Amino acid sequence: xxxxxxxxxxxxxxxxxxxxxxxxxxxxxxxxxxxxxxxxxxxxxxxxxxxxxxxxxxxxxxxxxxxxxxxxxxxxxxxxxxxxxxxxxxxxx
Numbered sequence: 001x002x003x004x005x006x007x008x009x010x011x012x013x014x015x016x017x018x019x020x021x022x023x024x025x026x027x028x029x030x031x032x033x034x035x036x037x038x039x040x041x042x043x044x045x046x047x048x049x050x051x052x053x054x055x056x057x058x059x060x061x062x063x064x065x066x067x068x069x070x071x072x073x074x075x076x077x078x079x080x081x082x083x084x085x086x087x088x089x090x091x092x093x
Contacts (some may be wrong), residue, residue, distance in 0.1 A: 027080060031071045038064045 041064060057081045075081075 026072060027075050027078065031075065032069070034064055034068045034071060038068065 038061065041057055041061045045054065045061065048054050048057060
């Protein structure tokens, strides 16, 4: 009976009530999400022809690059090792 309860606890905490991600995981997740957003912004920039939308995308790219630099600095301060990302052959930093 005790083994069953232990198994139920493990299932509950690992599957149902997932523990909150550590600071490291949170920063890495944000870095990945930001890099995906950057890739999407660069792709939209390459395919857009409207001048107003191009300006908007340029500002979005600049904003995402600043956020990416901030997250990389946070990761380095927390001792997290991650490689810088290159999007479409362009360095993000």
